[in-house]
Every structure is written in structure tokens, then in C-alpha cells.
Amino acid sequence: MSLTARGHLATALLLLPALLFIAVWFVTPLAQLFQLSVSDKAGPFAPYAQLLGSEVYRRVFVNTLWLALTVTAISILLAYPTAYVLTRLKGWWWTLAFYCVLFPFWISVLIRTFAWMLLLEKNGPINRVLLELGAIDRPLELLFNAGSVHIGMVHVLLPYAVLPIYAAMIRVDHRLLLASDGLGAAPLMTFLRIYLPLTMPGVTAAAVFVFLLALGFFITPALLGGVSAITVAMLIEQLVNERLVWSLAGAASFILLAVIFALLALAARFVPLGQALVAR
């Protein structure tokens, strides 16, 4: 056997186990779920028609998109200045600040959400402090509404927004800003004309990640949200675990996936997402 053939064989043998694993436990299950969603007794696309035709289900999709959008907007707005300050910090302060961003990554979403339940509870510390300060005279209903869902989701997703923006910011050559200054530009103009455009790829990547992750959110809205505002992920879970209508769950899954892949394909034309993803 030639040297080249031997090399190819070795490469194939290295990749094969993982490929088989992914094929059996990831690709095949998805394919079967898809198969199920298009082979309903009522007609090939009946579950899709049912989901998209019903006012109730349509609202779940719209709610989810809207929730993802607002959470993304808030996350980016908070992440941008935070990432900027991270680029200006040095030494010990930088380490501390960076660990503050990374620490939540390591903690289970369930526990992070639980922590917010403790804080926002009717008898929780926030309500008690406000009461003691006399700012309110009855405890506020902080939990189980859109506000608590937003707080919880932003908390979970913010690190995903900070890191790509930070990565774009440290690549900016600071001499460009000095040059702009030197040319007589006001700080605001330097920011708008130089800094913002240069860091925009990071913002785009961050927005795409946060939005895509937000679309699939389950735990946080399930625990912090009210019963009326459910997300697609919660719907899928209910369809399977409570109502046992697999074909609808499959259809909802693939509508969600279609939205995600369409968005990814669109975004990939503007930013090298692969790099940003691996850079995590």
C-alpha cells in the first residue's frame, strides 16, 4: 500500500467512530423526527399546517421571536460598554472582570434561573429592601412575567454577547483612534466613524449567537415566565410530555430549525461565524 493510501486510511479510521456516533445518536434521531412530522395520517404536511394555521400556535412562534429579539437587543446594549471597559483594564482588574464574565458560563442554567427565583420572589430580598426603604407599600409581583423572563435570559446570554464584541475590540488598532483625534475629530465622531464600524463584526456575531440561543430557550422561561407566555421550546416539551402528539412536536422542531438555519445562512454572508464560534 502506498504512503498516501496509508495516510488516508488512518485519517478515515480516526474520524469513523465519532462520525458513526453522531450519525446514530444525532443525525438519525433528527431524520426520524422529521420523517414523523411529514408522515401524518392527515396528510404529509398536516402538522405544519396545523401549527401555522392555528392562532394559538402562531402566537407561540411570534412570542418566541419577539422575546429573542428583545433579549438580544438588551444583551448587546449592555455587552458593548462592558466589553469596552474590559479592553481598557489591565492586570489584576482585568482578571477579576474577565472571571466575572466567564464564571456564569460554568454554572448550570437551572441554578442561575433558580437564583433569580430566590431574588425576585414575593418575600425575596429585593421586595423586602424596597419595602423597608418605603419605596413601595405592597410587595411587587416580580416573578412569572415578561420582566423576570427577560432578566433571567439576559443574565444567561450576556456572556455570549460580551466575548465576541471583546474579541473584535481588542483587534482595533488604537493608533487609528489617535490618528482620528489628531485629525481633529470630536470623540463622538471618532466613535461613530472609526470605532463602531471596526467593532461591528463582533456585534453582529454576538447578536446572531444570542438570538439563536434565545430562540431555543426552555428552562428560564419555563421557571420565570407566566403560564400564558410560552416559548416554542416549552411548546415542544408539552406536546411530547403532556399531550403525546409527537408529529406536532416534530413539526414545531423543524420550523424552529428552519428559522435558525435560514438565519445562520444569512449571517454567514456577513461575518465569519465559524471563527467566532471556535474562539469561544
Next chain:
Amino acid sequence: MSAGRSVAFAGIARSFGAVQALRPTDLAVAAGEFLTLLGPSGSGKTTLLNIAAGYIAPSAGRVLIDGRDVTALPARQRNIGMVFQNYALFPHLTVAGNVAYGLKARGRPADEIARRIGDALALVQLDGLGERAISALSGGQQQRVALARALVIEPDVLLMDEPLGALDRQLRKHVQLEIRRLHREHGRTTIYVTHDQEEALVMSDRIGVMRDGRIAQLGTARELYENPIDSFVASFLGESNLLDGRLISVNHGRARLDVPGLGVVEGVAADGLEGMSDVAALVRPEDVAVEPARGGWPARIEEVVYLGDLTALKVRLANGQDIWCRRHARLGVPAGAVTIGWEAAAIRILPRSQPTKTEERTP
């Protein structure tokens, strides 16, 4: 120690996609020979060396070591010693760990390994540094560890890919002589790759000048210097002045060419010149006589470089061409307008080769 073995390449070629890194090449390296592959970056030297080692497979052709076809053998079964350009020392092993690696892979007993590490380190003058970490060594020391690691396995052939490229000039000269001494003492067949002509001249029995994936000319340093086959080889080996012109006539080993703005230049014709049109006259700097205005070509001195025993002069001819010449420093430097001349017997008229990706070369 065992003497080296012969290496032969028969019709070896290799392409990477559309790039022909190596065109079909035949080359026979005699047992015990020190052969240098000299050529600009990208000319295929590393590719040829890696094919010899078994790191890459040729697209066509065969490799023979000591007459045996090893084309399909992986590197580990070829018993070859390789010194890499950046040494490729194992960063997580000590000096001794690096040197011992090939012996351990061969399953040698521990006491033999210990003895041979000692010998190898002594050979490259690194006695007592066995327990050092690689990162704690200087560049020159790392280079010698790489050499010891390749030699300790007593390879049939030693391959070196620009092994001195990362060293400063002073150290490079020293190690060149060191490598030459080791070769003289052990007679191990060596294929050495470099783009530095001086290195090639110092060490080699024969030199293969490579260009665009083929060996342009193969021969001893003297043959290449005195009888280059074309202007590329002439300019790559030694200092040279090339006067481009159109061939007028070839006669009894003599050739005449017309150099625009200068007139007729005569010299010794290289082989196969007949019927060519674009040719060049090769004038070595040491063959140029610079006189205060006498019969010859009028010229102006543009630059004077003091080189110790020699002085290099750059003179500009009437057609604007610059010619470098060298003369003994004690002869002094004539001032102002001069004429230059040379013996026709010292001049070679060569085929002109097309420009290549060769790096800029200064005289």
C-alpha cells in the same frame, strides 16, 4: 560506525494540486557523498528531501536506498536521520530524552542507550547537558541536539533541511565546518538543503542547483562556478556580472554577442549555444581589470566597498549597466573616469534563462 549508503531517485515527481513542486527528476547520490541541493525558496528542495525521508509520497517515480526500492516504506522503516529547519526538537523532553528517542523506538537496552547518548552529545560538544530542557538551550545548542538526535541512530543517510537557517552568521560558519568535520570522519551519505551558496561551497562534494522544481545543473562546486550551463546557475553560484545581448556567432568554441549600447563582446561559448538568440556574457568580478583611462570600455566609478583584503568597485558603463569588480585593496582605487576590460578567455557566453521567483541577489 557504518559508512553511508547510496540514494537514487528515478523519475521522482510531485505535485500539490496544480503546483508542480517537483518535475520528473533523476538523481544518484553515491555512498558517502555530501550532496547539497541549492536553490531559491520554492524551488522544490524540501519536497525532494521529504520524498527521500518518506514524509511525502512522490506522485511518480521510485526512491532507492542502497539499491533497494523504498518508495512504499514509511519513514520509520527507512533508517534515515533528518535535521529539520527549525530542529523540531520535542519540547516536553530533555536533551537526553530527544537524543534517546530513536534508540528507544528501536528497543535498545538501557545501558546501550545511555552510552550512545553520551557519545552523541560528546560528538556535538554538548557533554553534560543531557538533563537540560530544550527551552533552556541557545539556538546553536538546539541545532546540535538536532544533529545528535539524527546521528545517534546511525542512519544510512543524513538529510538536512536548511539546518543553519536560524543561526546568526558567526555561528553558522562555525557549525558549517563542524558538519564538514563530522562528514569527513564518518563518511555518512548526506543530502543537505540550503539557499545559501556559501554554505554549499564550504561543505559539498557535489551541488545540485534547483530551479522551478528541477535540478538545473549538478556538479562539483568548481564545475558549476567555471562552467555554469546558463545565466541562472551563473548568478546563483558566486558573484557575477551578466551582460545581456544577441548572439552574433559561435565559432570553434568562441562566441560573440552584441550588447546594446556597448558593442561586441567575445568569450568562451557554453555548450548548446548554437542557434540561440538571447544570450548573456558572464563576467566574474575578479576577472575585470579597472585601469585609469586606457583601451577598453569607458566607465565611471559609482561605488567603492572596502572588504579588507579586497576592494569591490561598482562601475557604470556607457549603456548604463553596472559592473562589479574586485581588486586587491593595496592596488588602491583609481579616481574618476576609468576604462574596464577583461580577457576573452575568462568570459563565458551562456544561454539566458527566463526570470524566476529567485530572491533579489546582491553582489
Next chain:
Amino acid sequence: MIVTRSLIHGLASAVLAFLVLPILAVLPASFNRASFIRLPPTEYSLRWYERFFQDREWLTSLATSTKVALLTALIALALGTAAAIGLERLRGRLRGVLTGLFLAPMIVPVVVTAVALYYVIRPMGLSGTVLGLALGHAVLALPFVIINVGVSLRTLDPALLRAADGLGASPARVFLTITLPIILPGLIGGAVFALITSFDELVVAIFLSGIQAKTLPVKIWEVIRLEFTPVVAVASTVLIAITVALFGAARTLGPRERSRP
């Protein structure tokens, strides 16, 4: 100027505090003495820790989580390391396509992966087993291992492998004596990622858990939705402690960065 700068710094500090402090609220909650959660507690005690560590159900779920995490790490590390090395040997289009395939579980919403997996695993009788849970978690952990190992493989100079090969070492020997020691930090990182992914994961676990095998997060999830007792805070603290311990172990076990020649 100065005002703008202090505003930005103030906002960033608030954001950083927002990221970390709420998580820490779980710790004092776990030391409550009362039978409901009060923050900060009026009286501290270890009562709910005793309760947690004496409750068979909590302990069983902790044991299940541990088994699942270890099995997950084993599967993901073995398959992921080989795959990362294989990917590194590929060039061009195929490499991109396969990388995309291996990383796809990071893009597909976990709910979708979980439902699909549940759908095929249930008829096999793997639902509600440690093996089933580990298979699901390994799908999610595999990309992290491939990324971590891939990053450290890229620090491995291919000339080192050629050198070892030329010195007569068999492929297995090259792997054990050169590749493995040099990519060890990546392997440890990948293993920790896999362990933490499994310990923390809830969505796949909700679908694949059963009476026989229920992970700690699933148990927490079930209890949170029913009652709000400090024992949940204890369980959460245990999970945080495991995560932090794993992370710390990786930092101390992982070899120091070596300066390359």
C-alpha cells in the same frame, strides 16, 4: 469626557455584578434554618445539608449524575480526540463539512436534540438509563472536546511527528510519546467541559431520565416546581461546588504552558 467615562465604567461594573452576584445568592439560601427560603436567612444552620445527605432520593440522583458525567466524558473524550486528530489531517472542503457536522449539536436547540433522541431511544429501552443519558450528553459534549483538543493540536508542530516517525517510532508510539503529552492540556480541558456539560445539563435529562435514573438537575427541577424549600438551595450549592472543583482541578492538574523553542 470624564463624565462619559465614569458612566461607562459604572455601567460595566453594574453589569459584571449583575452577572456574578445573583448566582452567589444560592449559597446563603442553603444555610437557612427555617423550612422556607429567606434571604438573607434570619438564622443559619446546616439542617438542610443534613437533610440532603440523608435523603436517599437526593443521594441517588447525585450518584446517577456522577455516573452519567463520567460515562459522558469517557465517550466524548475518546471519540472527540480521535476525531480532532482526524480533522487536523484533512484539508479543504471535506474538513469544513465534517467540522460543521461535529459542531452542529451546538447550533441545534437542545430541546430539538432531546426530543429526537427520546423518540429513538425510548423503543430501544435506553430511556431512563444511565447509558441513555450519557449518550445524549455525549452528543452535546462532543463539540467541546473536539474544539478543545483541536486548539491544542494546532499548537503541535507537525514536524515533531515527522521527526518521531523518522526516528523509527510506530504510529502508536508517536501518539503516546509526542502527541499525547503535548495535547494533554486540551484533553484535560475537554474532559472538564464534558463533565461539567453533563453535570449541569437539564433539557436532555428531562426527556431521558426515568424512575431508574434521574440526574441531580432533574431532581432539582421537579422539586422547584412543587415546593420552595432550602434543600433545593443545598442541591444547587452542591452542583456549584462540583463545577468549581472540576474547574479548579483542571487548572492545577493541567500542565503549565511550555515555552516552545
